[in-house]
Amino acid sequence: MDQVLGTTPAPHLPVLYHEVLKTLNPVHSRHYVDGTLGAGGHARGLLEYSAPDGQLLGMDLDPAALKLASANLTQFSERCHLVQASYTEMQREVRLLGWKSVNGILLDLGISSMQVDNPARGFSFRSDAPLDMRFNPEVGVTAADLVNQSTEEELLQILWEYGEEQQARRIVRSILIARPLHTTGQLASLIEDAVGKSRRGIHPATRTFQALRIVVNNELENIKVVLPDAIQLLSPGGRLAVITFHSLEDRIVKHYFQRESKDCLCPPGVPVCQCGHQASLKIIKPAFIQAGELEIKSNPRSRSARLRVAEKLVLA
Numbered sequence: 001m002d003q004v005l006g007t008t009p010a011p012h013l014p015v016l017y018h019e020v021l022k023t024l025n026p027v028h029s030r031h032y033v034d035g036t037l038g039a040g041g042h043a044r045g046l047l048e049y050s051a052p053d054g055q056l057l058g059m060d061l062d063p064a065a066l067k068l069a070s071a072n073l074t075q076f077s078e079r080c081h082l083v084q085a086s087y088t089e090m091q092r093e094v095r096l097l098g099w100k101s102v103n104g105i106l107l108d109l110g111i112s113s114m115q116v117d118n119p120a121r122g123f124s125f126r127s128d129a130p131l132d133m134r135f136n137p138e139v140g141v142t143a144a145d146l147v148n149q150s151t152e153e154e155l156l157q158i159l160w161e162y163g164e165e166q167q168a169r170r171i172v173r174s175i176l177i178a179r180p181l182h183t184t185g186q187l188a189s190l191i192e193d194a195v196g197k198s199r200r201g202i203h204p205a206t207r208t209f210q211a212l213r214i215v216v217n218n219e220l221e222n223i224k225v226v227l228p229d230a231i232q233l234l235s236p237g238g239r240l241a242v243i244t245f246h247s248l249e250d251r252i253v254k255h256y257f258q259r260e261s262k263d264c265l266c267p268p269g270v271p272v273c274q275c276g277h278q279a280s281l282k283i284i285k286p287a288f289i290q291a292g293e294l295e296i297k298s299n300p301r302s303r304s305a306r307l308r309v310a311e312k313l314v315l316a
Contacts, residue, residue, distance in 0.1 A: 014041035015305045016243060019289050020106060023309040024239055026050040030103035033057045033094065033233070035087030035226065038112045040069030046104070047076040057093055057102075058082045061136040061217075065112065084136075088225045094233055101235035109223065110245045111135075111213065113301060123213060125205045128185030133213045143212040147187065148180045162220070162248065163211030167195045171208060184209075210246065220248060227256045231280055236314040239284070245304050250288070257283050257310045284309040 014020075020042055026032055026049040034043045037060040047056050058073070058080060060066050066084050073080050083093055087107060094102060115135070116123050122132035122143060131144035146158065152172055159168035174194040181187050191205040198204050214220060230240050244250040259265065260281040264273040289309070291302035 013295075013299075014038065014108065015299065015302045016289065016291055016295075016307050017041065017045060019307055020241055020243070021045045021049060023241055023284060023289075023307070024104040024106065026054060026104060028052060028054050030054050031057075031094075031099050031101070033059070033090060033102050033105045033230075034108075035059050035090055035105065035230075036108040036112075037069050037082065038065050038108065039114060040072040042106055042108060043069065043073060043080065044076075046106070047073065047080060050079075053079065055079045055097075055099075056081065057090075057097060057099075059085050059087055059090065059093065061086055062112075062115065063136070063138070064118075065114070068114070086222065088222050088229070090226065091229050091233060101238070102233050103235055103238045105230045105234065105238070105240045106243075107223075107226065107230070107241070108243045109249050110219070122184050123209070125184050125188035125203060125209055128183050131182060131184055131187060133209075133216045135217045141216060143216050144180075144182055146212055146215060147175060152176060158211050158215050159208055161211075162214040163207035164248075165207040165211065167204070170194050214248070220252060223249060223252050224256075227253065231260065231310075231312055234312040236312055239309055239311045241307060241309045244306050244308070250306050250308070253308050254288075257281060257308060261310070278315060280313055280315065281310040282313055284311055 024046065026046045028050055030050055032046045032050065032054065034046065034056060037043055037058040040058065043056055043058050047054065056079065058069060061084065063084055066082055070082055081097060085093060111123055115121050119127035119129045122129045131142060131147060133143040134140050155172045155175060156168050159165040159171060165171065171191055171194050174190050175181065178190050181190065188205040191208055195204045234240060242253045244253055261279050261283050263277065263279045265275045265277045266273050288306040291305055296303050
C-alpha cells in the first residue's frame with residue numbers, strides 16, 4: 001500500500017513531486033537513484049520518506065546543479081551520495097557504492113528550470129547570451145559549434161528530426177547566409193526574420209532551440225541507453241519513474257515500456273513464438289500521469305510534463 005504523503009514539502013516543489021513519491025513509494029533500508037538531480041527537490045522527498053536509513057545516489061552533469069543540491073540536502077549527507085555524471089553511467093556509480101541493486105529510480109528528463117532561467121547558459125532566446133546549451137559547460141560541443149560548423153544537410157536533419165520544425169529549410173538557409181552566429185539573440189532574431197512571428201504566441205525559435213539542445217547533449221540516445229540499464233539495476237518489484245516534457249522523449253519511454261511488458265515480440269501471424277522474449281516490466285498505469293490544475297497554475301512549465309512508471313517483474 002502506498003504510504004500517505006505529507007502536506008508540508010519544501011517551498012519549491014519539482015514537477016509532479018507528490019506523484020513521483022506516491023509511485024516510487026520510498027521506504028526505509030532501501031536504495032534509490034535520482035539520475036537527474038537538479039536542485040534536489042525530488043531527492044529530498046525520496047530521502048525524507050526513506051528515513052531513517054534509506055540511501056540515495058544523486059547524479060547530474062551540471063556542476064552548478066550539484067552545488068545547489070548539495071546545499072539543499074546537507075541534512076541528509078550521510079545517506080546521500082552525489083556525483084557529477086550522466087545517468088548513462090548509473091550502473092558504474094551504483095557498483096562503486098557497493099549496492100547490488102536499487103529499489104527505485106527517477107529520471108526527470110530534459111532541461112531544468114534553473115538552467116533555462118540562467119541567461120549565461122544559452123538555453124533561452126529570451127535574453128542574449130553565448131550560444132552554448134551544454135548540460136555540462138565544461139566539455140563537449142556547443143550549440144554555436146553545431147550552427148556554425150554543420151553542413152546544410154546536417155542542420156536540416158537536426159531541425160527536422162529533433163525539433164520537428166516545418167520551416168527547417170527556410171531557417172537553415174538563413175543560418176548559412178548569416179553565420180557565424182555566436183549568441184542566442186542573434187539566432188532567435190534570425191529565425192524570427194526568416195519565418196515571422198507565430199500567431200499562437202509561441203516564439204518561432206522554440207523548436208530550433210529544442211533541437212540544438214537535444215543534439216548538443218545527446219539526449220535521445222542517452223534515454224535509449226539508460227532505460228535498459230535502469231531496469232537491470234532494479235530489484236524485483238522496484239520501480240522506474242520517468243518524467244518527459246515533449247513527444248520525442250515520451251515516445252521512446254512509452255515504446256520501451258510497451259515492448260518490455262510483453263512476453264512475445266514476434267510479428268503478428270507467427271503461430272508459435274520464436275523470439276523467446278520474456279516480459280521484464282509491468283506498466284503501473286496504462287496512460288501517463290499529468291500535473292493537476294493546481295500545480296499547472298502555480299508552475300505553468302508542469303503543463304507538458306508526463307510521468308510514466310513501470311515495475312520490474314520477478315522473472316521465472
